Amino acid sequence: MANSKNERHVISVIVMNESSVLARVTSLFAGRGYNIETLTVAPIPQSDMSHITIATNGSAKVMEQITKQLHKLIPVYKVIEHEEMVEKEMVLVKFPIAENLSDISALCSAYNGGIVNVGPEMVITMVSDEPTRIKHFIEATQRYNPSEVVRGGVVAIER
Amino acid sequence: MQMSGAQMVCEAIIAEGVKTVFGYPGGAIMHVYDEIYKQNGFEHILNRHEQASVHAADGYARATGEVGVAMVTSGPGFTNAVTGLATAYMDSIPMVVISGQVPLSLIGTDGFQEIDAVGISRPCTKHNFLVRTLEELPRVLKEAFYIARTGRPGPVLVDVPKDITVDIGEFVYPDSVNIPTYKPTYKGNRRQIEKAVEAIKSAKKPLLYLGGGIVLSNASDLVREFALKTQIPAVETLMARGVLGAKNPLLLGMLGMHGNYSSNMAMSETDLVISFGARFDDRVTGKLSEFAKYADIIHVDIDAANIGKLVDVDYPIVGDITEVVTKMLEQIDDIDTDRYQAWRDILGRYNELHPQSYVDSDEVIKPQWAIERLGELLGEKAIITSDVGQHQMWAAQHYPFDRPRQWINSGGLGTMGFGFPAALGAKRAHPEKTVINITGDGSILMNMQELVTAAEYKIPVINVILNNHFLGMVRQWQTFFYEKRYSETDLSFQPNFKALAEACGGIGYDVSTKEEFDAALKDAIEQDKVCFMNVQTNRFEDVLPMVPSGGALFNMMLPQKVLSNTEAK
Ligand SMILES: Cc1ncc(C[n+]2csc(CCOP(=O)(O)OP(=O)(O)O)c2C)c(N)n1
Numbered sequence: 001m002a003n004s005k006n007e008r009h010v011i012s013v014i015v016m017n018e019s020s021v022l023a024r025v026t027s028l029f030a031g032r033g034y035n036i037e038t039l040t041v042a043p044i045p046q047s048d049m050s051h052i053t054i055a056t057n058g059s060a061k062v063m064e065q066i067t068k069q070l071h072k073l074i075p076v077y078k079v080i081e082h083e084e085m086v087e088k089e090m091v092l093v094k095f096p097i098a099e100n101l102s103d104i105s106a107l108c109s110a111y112n113g114g115i116v117n118v119g120p121e122m123v124i125t126m127v128s129d130e131p132t133r134i135k136h137f138i139e140a141t142q143r144y145n146p147s148e149v150v151r152g153g154v155v156a157i158e159r
Numbered sequence: 160m161q162m163s164g165a166q167m168v169c170e171a172i173i174a175e176g177v178k179t180v181f182g183y184p185g186g187a188i189m190h191v192y193d194e195i196y197k198q199n200g201f202e203h204i205l206n207r208h209e210q211a212s213v214h215a216a217d218g219y220a221r222a223t224g225e226v227g228v229a230m231v232t233s234g235p236g237f238t239n240a241v242t243g244l245a246t247a248y249m250d251s252i253p254m255v256v257i258s259g260q261v262p263l264s265l266i267g268t269d270g271f272q273e274i275d276a277v278g279i280s281r282p283c284t285k286h287n288f289l290v291r292t293l294e295e296l297p298r299v300l301k302e303a304f305y306i307a308r309t310g311r312p313g314p315v316l317v318d319v320p321k322d323i324t325v326d327i328g329e330f331v332y333p334d335s336v337n338i339p340t341y342k343p344t345y346k347g348n349r350r351q352i353e354k355a356v357e358a359i360k361s362a363k364k365p366l367l368y369l370g371g372g373i374v375l376s377n378a379s380d381l382v383r384e385f386a387l388k389t390q391i392p393a394v395e396t397l398m399a400r401g402v403l404g405a406k407n408p409l410l411l412g413m414l415g416m417h418g419n420y421s422s423n424m425a426m427s428e429t430d431l432v433i434s435f436g437a438r439f440d441d442r443v444t445g446k447l448s449e450f451a452k453y454a455d456i457i458h459v460d461i462d463a464a465n466i467g468k469l470v471d472v473d474y475p476i477v478g479d480i481t482e483v484v485t486k487m488l489e490q491i492d493d494i495d496t497d498r499y500q501a502w503r504d505i506l507g508r509y510n511e512l513h514p515q516s517y518v519d520s521d522e523v524i525k526p527q528w529a530i531e532r533l534g535e536l537l538g539e540k541a542i543i544t545s546d547v548g549q550h551q552m553w554a555a556q557h558y559p560f561d562r563p564r565q566w567i568n569s570g571g572l573g574t575m576g577f578g579f580p581a582a583l584g585a586k587r588a589h590p591e592k593t594v595i596n597i598t599g600d601g602s603i604l605m606n607m608q609e610l611v612t613a614a615e616y617k618i619p620v621i622n623v624i625l626n627n628h629f630l631g632m633v634r635q636w637q638t639f640f641y642e643k644r645y646s647e648t649d650l651s652f653q654p655n656f657k658a659l660a661e662a663c664g665g666i667g668y669d670v671s672t673k674e675e676f677d678a679a680l681k682d683a684i685e686q687d688k689v690c691f692m693n694v695q696t697n698r699f700e701d702v703l704p705m706v707p708s709g710g711a712l713f714n715m716m717l718p719q720k721v722l723s724n725t726e727a728k
Contacts, residue, residue, distance in 0.1 A: 016340055019291070020277060031282045061467070068464035074286045074306060077340040 006057045008037070010082045010156045011067065013052040016075040017043060024073050025052060034058060034066050038089070038153035049077060053155045055131070084159040090128040090152035091138065097122055099144040107144075111137045122147065160331075164293050165190035165324040168257060171300035173200035174332045177228050179219060179587050180204070181212040185232025186272060187259025190324035204587070204616055207608035209236050211580035213243020213256060214606070217314075218584030220252050221567045222542060224377060226307050227252070227584065232259045234272030237318075238279070242574060244314050245283035249571025250398065251375055253312035255303045260289065262322040276318040285313025290320065293328040305336040310343030311462040312375055343461065347478030347486065355433075355457045355474040356490045362431035362455075364502040365391045368414070371398025371570065372436015372460060376480040379563040382435060383407070385484055390496035392506050394422040396437050398570045401560035411506060412515060415443040416706050417552045420513035420715060421506050423706065427713040428505075432456045436480045439469040440571070449711035459483045513704075515556055516718055523697045524676060526550060526625045530557040532673070533595060533623065536680060541593040542585045544568065546578035546602030549631040552702045554597045576605025582620040583613055593621065593684060600626040600650050603691070607659065613689035614664030621683045623692045624656060627700065635701050639716075656693035665689040 015021045022041060029036050037055040044051050058066065063081060070079045095104055101115070101123060108114045111134075113127030127137050131154050138149055162170070168191050172180060180203045184192040195203050206212040209231045216227030227247075231240045237258045247254045261270040277287045286306050288299045296319070303315040359365055373382050379402045386393055386409050393403055394414040403410045414422035426432070432454045437443070444450040447469060457474040458466045466475045476483055517527040530553050533541070539561040545551040545568045560566045567585055569577040578596040586594040596603075603624050613620055627634075630648040637645050657667025666688050668679035676694060683690045704715040 019289070020281075023278070024281060027281050065464065065468060072462070072464055074338065074341050 006059055008055065008057045009063050010053065010055050010085060010087060010154060011070075012080040012082065012156065013054065013070055013076060014044070014078040014080075015050050015052060016077065017048050017050050018075055021050070021075045022052070024075065025054075025070065028069055028073065029056075029066075032065070032069060034062065038151070040153040040155055053153070055154050080158060082156050082158055085156045086159060087130055087154050087156040088128050089131045089134045089154045090126065091134050092150045093125050093127070093138070093141055093146045094122050094148040095125070095141075095144050095146055104141075104144055107137070107140055160329070161327055162330050163190065163194070163325060163327050164296055164319065165194040167296050167330050168300065168319065168324070169194045169198050169200065170330060171297065171304075171332060172228060173198070175226065175304050177201055177226065180228045180230055181206055181215040181219070181584065182230030183209045183212055183232065183236060185234075185236045185259065187233035187261055187321045188230060188236070188257075188319075188324075189259075190321065191230065191257070191259070191319075203230075204583070204612065206580065206583075206612045208606065209239035210242050210576065211583075211606045211609050211612070213240045213254070214246065214574075214577050214580035215584035215587075216254055216256070217243060217247045217252050217577075218544060218567055218581030219588045220247075220254050220584070221581070222564055222585035222588040224375075224564065225253070226304055227254045228257070229254070230257045232272070233261055233276070234274050237274060237276045241279060241283065244280055244316065246569050246572045246574045246577055247314040248283045248285065250371065250569065251312050252314065253307040254314040255307050256314060256316050258316060258318050259324070260318045260320040263291070263320045264322070266320065276316065280316045283314075284316050285311075287316040287318065289318045290323055293323050293326045296323060297330055297332050301333045302336055302338060306338075306341065310341075344463070344477045345461070345479040345482050347459065347476040347483040349486070351474060351476045352483060352486050353490065355476060356487055358431055358455060358457065358474060359389065359391070359433065359491070360494060363498065364429045365389075365431040365433055365499065366425050366429035366454075367391050367393035368396075368426070368432050368434040368437050369393055369399040369402050370396045370435065370437025373399055373402050373480050374563040376436060376461070377563075378435075378480040378484055379403075381481060381484040381488065385488060385491075388488070388491055389494055390499060390503070391433065392425060392499075392503055394418070394425060396440070396443055396570075397555050397568070399437070400555055400558075400566040401563045404561045405559035406561070411510065413555055414712070415440075416445070416708070417556065417702050417704065418706075418712070419510075419515045419556070420704055420717065421509035423704070423712040423715060424509050425506050426451055427711070429454045434458045434460075435484065436460060438465045441469075444469065445706045445710055445712040449713070513717055517700075518719055520697065524671065524673060524694055526553050526627070526696045526700055527557050528673070529623065529625060529676060529694055529696070530554050530597065532676060533597075533680070534559045536677070537593055537595070539565070541565070541595050542567065542582075542589060544578045544582040544585060544594065544596045546596070546598040546605075547573045547575045547632075548599045548602060549627070549635060549700070549702050550597050550599045550602075550625040552632075553625075556702075575602040578602065579606045579609050579620065579622060582622075583609060583618050586618050586620050596620060596622045598622055598624050599631060600624055600628060600653065600656075601630045604654070610660055610663035610665050610689060610691075618689060619687045620689050621680070621692065622690065623694060625694055625696050626653075626656070627696050627698045628653065629698060631700075632702070638699070638701070639705075639707070656691045660689070660691035665691065668692045669695075671695040
């Protein structure tokens with residue numbers, strides 16, 4: 001078990017909405033040497049809880065420890081290690097206005113997105129899709145000289 | 160009732176039944192100290208360093224099982240307390256530390272004596288709070304005590320901004336606590352317990368592996384009963400000394416890096432490890448791949464994260480030792496204790512082959528002799544605390560601990576300077592007991608200012624300094640693993656320990672013979688005053704057996720074989 005390979009995992013951590021709860025979670029990762037690939041957090045509607053989604057990697061044993069250690073934190077209500085999930089990530093990409101906008105638009109729609117803002121000097125596109133597809137999308141945009149790329153981190157929901 | 164935040168702090172302490180608070184005042188906590196002055200629900204002891212206050216509260220908690228309380232000011236007061244928090248955290252000691260903080264309006268401005276206390280203490284507390292409103296203060300205090308003592312216990316920090324201690328508001332101390340996200344598991348899973356009992360009944364070479372969790376759960380009597388009924392041999396960790404009692408024939412001794420031969424061999428050969436409240440620390444397991452290689456493992460622990468952390472477990476049981484062992488006891492009436500007879504015989508022979516031994520001397524006091532002598536003279540009557548180093552290991556190996564909470568030491572963090580202040584806390588909790596701190600000439604200096612505290616408050620703790628003029632444990636590693644390059648471990652330059660104790664209002668004894676040892680101890684007990692017994696020992700004694708760090712438990716460096724019973728002991 002100890003030497004099983006490092007795999008990517010997504011976990012959801014449901015926490016009480018209180019000050020420094022995010023710091024507790026992230027400092028646990030830092031202090032125990034676990035990785036954080038992405039992290040997103042937002043309040044859960046109509047509750048006093050928040051939903052933290054963390055993409056991380058580790059062996060089965062490490063994942064078990066991460067889950068248990070998170071659960072030990074006092075304001076943590078629930079930890080879900082996702083198995084069967086729908087997982088999405090969002091990305092914003094800015095392009096110079098001089099690029100081929102119809103190509104860019106077509107590319108975005110291939111990835112469930114589109115142009116969301118146009119200014120005198122640039123356009124901004126938004127795409128949300130599975131993380132691997134987001135990666136492909138970003139690669140594909142390279143030929144249009146993107147001037148800025150902002151990824152959002154994953155959110156996931158168990159099926 | 161209307162009162163200030165400072166008063167609320169005092170009222171909560173009183174409501175929790177705390178009789179003694181250890182602390183040190185300063186700007187941010189002054190309002191609370193002003194209320195301490197006015198009340199008479201608890202006493203306050205002014206240590207001479209905040210680290211000592213926290214260790215003293217810790218010693219109080221370890222000696223009683225109740226929550227210890229320490230109080231410090233913001234900034235340096237708090238940072239001085241951090242080692243104390245970390246020490247308690249590593250050994251799961253219930254404790255509440257209250258620290259002053261700069262006023263809310265100054266937080267984040269690098270104000271005078273402002274430091275991010277909750278940030279710094281996050282990894283070394285079970286939980287911590289920065290109080291943000293007066294309204295939440297009573298609830299926070301209640302939760303702090305509750306969290307400290309429930310589940311796997313641990314220290315909790317409550318950081319209180321100064322303005323909140325000044326403000327006046329309504330005080331109602333809550334009767335109960337409801338934290339929806341914090342529900343410790345006490346009852347073990349019934350099915351798992353049944354399976355574990357079945358495994359015990361079908362094992363041939365089972366071994367009880369007893370840890371500090373038994374002490375924390377006050378489950379020693381149950382565990383003794385379990386051992387008696389099953390006749391399964393047992394080993395104790397450093398934190399569990401006293402659980403089974405030194406006279407118990409089933410007890411093989413302490414296991415681990417400085418465990419005795421039969422304990423370490425038992426762990427290497429057992430076919431079923433029954434772990435009650437132990438956490439497979441690296442100082443216990445040695446090389447993991449060789450640890451209990453032939454065994455299935457039953458692991459009972461209140462902290463799920465301890466289970467499967469280091470070794471793979473076959474029978475995981477999350478629960479309180481008291482609850483789980485009670486249930487196990489109901490299921491073992493039909494156990495066949497003869498089944499394990501062959502195994503007990505093997506272990507008995509291991510013990511005859513290499514008993515815990517040392518070569519005594521007529522010329523010089525051997526540290527092991529000093530500890531055995533304390534055991535002979537005081538036995539069950541004393542509470543023993545210790546610092547960290549060789550003396551600590553010898554104490555754990557050679558003192559005949561008879562009951563839990565008799566042995567108080569910093570096992571997880573290994574904090575030099577712990578023993579003396581912890582002894583103050585233990586003595587305050589049990590004034591009727593003789594309290595001895597077994598220490599070294601290195602460690603004792605790390606909180607020697609407590610001589611003044613002990614003298615002022617008349618807390619007659621006996622510090623037995625096993626003086627080898629070395630940072631002995633580090634010296635031992637240098638001897639074995641660094642070709643005797645004694646880099647910065649020679650303590651030939653010494654204070655005059657006797658004069659030092661006297662200068663602070665205590666008594667000092669210089670001891671270099673066995674007669675002097677007995678006489679000094681007798682006098683120290685009669686005088687009933689804090690003292691330093693400066694015991695000259697031989698310089699180059701090693702703690703043995705020793706499993707070199709990272710080695711397999713069965714590869715022990717053993718003491719010189721003792722030739723005859725008259726020549727040596
Ligand atoms: C605060 C702290 N600093 C350093 C150490 C490392 N350390 C472990 S044992 C030891 C030597 C202790 O010497 P002494 O108190 O004289 O005891 P002896 O080993 O000689 O019995 C040291 C320096 C420690 N455990 N704690």
